[in-house]
Every structure is written in C-alpha cells, then in structure tokens.
Amino acid sequence: QVQPVESGGGLVQAGGSLRLSCAASRRTFDIYAMGWFRQAPGKEREFVAAISGSGSPTTYADSVKGRFTISRDNTKNTVYLQMKSLKPEDTAVYYCAAGRSPLVVTTIRGYHYWGQGAQVTVSS
Numbered sequence: 757q758v759q760p761v762e763s764g765g766g767l768v769q770a771g772g773s774l775r776l777s778c779a780a781s782r783r784t785f786d787i788y789a790m791g792w793f794r795q796a797p798g799k800e801r802e803f804v805a806a807i808s809g810s811g812s813p814t815t816y817a818d819s820v821k822g823r824f825t826i827s828r829d830n831t832k833n834t835v836y837l838q839m840k841s842l843k844p845e846d847t848a849v850y851y852c853a854a855g856r857s858p859l860v861v862t863t864i865r866g867y868h869y870w871g872q873g874a875q876v877t878v879s880s
Contacts, residue, residue, distance in 0.1 A: 799848075
C-alpha cells in the first residue's frame, strides 16, 4: 500500500513561491506515477500535474503550465510540486495521489491512493 502524506502548504502573497512535498510509504515507490490535484471551495477537484514512475514524462494543467514544476526523488520516496508566480486563483487544498501504474494519467480515477491534502492560500 502507498500512503501519501503532503507537507509544505501555507499562506503566501500573490507572485510568491511555495513548494509542496509528498512522502509515500512504500519501497517500490518508483513503480507508481504520482499526481497533484487541487480543490477550491465550492469547486470540483481538478488535475494539476503528474509525473511518471521514472520521472519522465511529466504533464501539467494549462492553468499552471510554466509556473509549476513537478519532480520526484525515488531514493526518498518523495514527489514535489514547486509553485512560482502564485495567483489568488491557485488557492485550494492540494492533494497528492499515487497512480495505478508507472504511466502518467490526468484523471482522478487513474489514482488509487490519496493524501489528506495541504492548504495553499494565496493572498492578493
């Protein structure tokens, strides 16, 4: 079983940066693609970024492309989401999820294990 645990959320001003981390508890971490999703109040959960088990390829939602970077360190069973040029509309609870295979997917049903979420608030 893979149990993702997010950390690194917080409050930041618009234009600022924040890095989220997600640690997963399994030795065979590199067989799973990992993804980040977010859910703002009153909205559905949406895809943000994903990375394959090996670390390449990666894919991003259009709304974060060029501002967010997903990466992973398989020696530490950890995936990261570096967020730059943050906007108030990036405010949401960010969830880390482990996929069902090493292949990158962008749909919620493509992920099997979910973290508890980390709050990111961007003030204007």
